[in-house]
Amino acid sequence: xxxxxxxxxxxxxxxxxxxxxxxxxxxxxxxxxxxxxxxxxxxxxxxxxxxxxxxxxxxxxxxxxxxxxxxxxxxxxxxxxxxxxxxxxxxxxxxxxxxxxxxxxxxxxxxxxxxxxxxxxxxxxxxxxxxxxxxxxxxxxxxxxxxxxxxxxxxxxxxxxxxxxxxxxxxxxxxxxxxxxxxxxxxxxxxxxxxxxxxxxxxxxxxxxxxxxxxxxxxxxxxxxxxxxxxxxxxxxxxxxxxxxxxxxxxxxxxxxxxxxxxxxxxxxxxxxxxxx
Numbered sequence: 001x002x003x004x005x006x007x008x009x010x011x012x013x014x015x016x017x018x019x020x021x022x023x024x025x026x027x028x029x030x031x032x033x034x035x036x037x038x039x040x041x042x043x044x045x046x047x048x049x050x051x052x053x054x055x056x057x058x059x060x061x062x063x064x065x066x067x068x069x070x071x072x073x074x075x076x077x078x079x080x081x082x083x084x085x086x087x088x089x090x091x092x093x094x095x096x097x098x099x100x101x102x103x104x105x106x107x108x109x110x111x112x113x114x115x116x117x118x119x120x121x122x123x124x125x126x127x128x129x130x131x132x133x134x135x136x137x138x139x140x141x142x143x144x145x146x147x148x149x150x151x152x153x154x155x156x157x158x159x160x161x162x163x164x165x166x167x168x169x170x171x172x173x174x175x176x177x178x179x180x181x182x183x184x185x186x187x188x189x190x191x192x193x194x195x196x197x198x199x200x201x202x203x204x205x206x207x208x209x210x211x212x213x214x215x216x217x218x219x220x221x222x223x224x225x226x227x228x229x230x231x232x233x234x235x236x237x238x239x240x241x242x243x244x245x246x247x248x249x250x251x252x253x254x255x256x257x258x259x260x261x262x263x264x265x266x267x268x269x270x271x272x273x274x275x276x277x
Contacts, residue, residue, distance in 0.1 A: 016092075016116075016132040020079035020146030028142040035212075039170050039205040040068055046202055047177040050187045060173070067166040074159040075144060083149040085133040091118040123150075125234070139233040148233075160220050167213035174206020 020029070043064055051057045082089075091098055097117040110122045116133050125137040127147045134149035141148050141156070148156045178199050181188050188198045226236055 016084070017130040017146075019082045020144040022145075026142045026145040029145045032143050035205075035208065036071070039209060042202055042205045043170060043173055046191065046198065047173045049190070050177045050180045050184075064169060064173070067162070067169055071159070071162040071166045074155060074162045078152060078155040078159050079144045079146055081146065081152040081155055083134050083147050083151040084130075085116070085118070085120045085124045085135050087120055088113070088116045088118045088133050091116065136232060137234055139237075157220075157223060160216055160223070164213055164216040164220065167209040167216060170209035171206050171213060174202045174209070177202045178206070 044061075048057060048060055048064070051060055087098075098112065098119055111120050111124065112118070113120050113124070113126055113133050115126055115131065118133070120133045121135045123136045124133040126133050127137060127140050129140045130147050132147075134147045136150040136153075138148040138153060138156075140146075144159075146152075181195060181198050181202075185195045188195055191198060193201070223233075226233065231239075
């Protein structure tokens with residue numbers, strides 16, 4: 001590169017997000033929080049209390065508590081993670097901006113990001129939502145409002161698994177409580193609700209959780225296949241866009257994708273488009 005090249009992003013005021021808890025929150029992030037709070041309240045106040053006392057109820061409480069804590073723990077850890085390129089964070093800490101003509105200090109570093117003003121790793125891409133470079137950027141997840149990359153991809157998969165297990169258990173508990181209430185309507189009397197009202201309340205989160213568990217299962221399937229193909233969600237999205245003009249992922253396209261490299265982060269691709277999942 002020409003060391004005299006001017007920065008085309010001089011007018012850009014960098015405002016990087018540290019992690020998913022940085023302000024402002026995304027509407028989808030808030031929606032997930034409301035869903036978790038509502039579904040958990042239904043389980044612990046309604047569903048569990050129509051199950052027979054003793055071992056069945058104790059087991060249900062133990063299972064749901066473990067699944068809820070696992071989901072919240074993984075989700076919170078993922079939200080708190082900062083997947084930024086460490087060379088960018090070094091610039092943040094030192095307060096000294098990098099320069100294009102400075103030699104890279106690491107063999108993995110071969111690109112210069114004009115926005116972050118730092119030499120970054122070869123596979124780093126700049127997220128326009130978090131406004132920072134992420135090594136092996138997979139996508140920006142709006143549900144935790146954080147980027148998913150090499151440094152927190154494992155947490156992302158763990159979160160998907162825990163969400164799938166919790167949602168599946170929530171759907172099953174809704175069905176069990178729905179049937180239990182129908183078989184013994186007297187159990188509903190303690191809630192000052194009619195049988196129809198009780199069943200409607202427990203069925204709504206059950207249906208949502210069932211649909212959500214199917215979505216998460218399909219997402220896990222996709223990431224398993226992409227893992228074995230050595231691709232990221234962003235790379236595959238670009239492949240579909242170039243190959244078919246559509247970003248809809250069919251089974252055939254996932255099983256037999258054309259392997260390609262992600263676009264390099266250079267000044268004219270710093271705001272590369274991403275699919276948030």
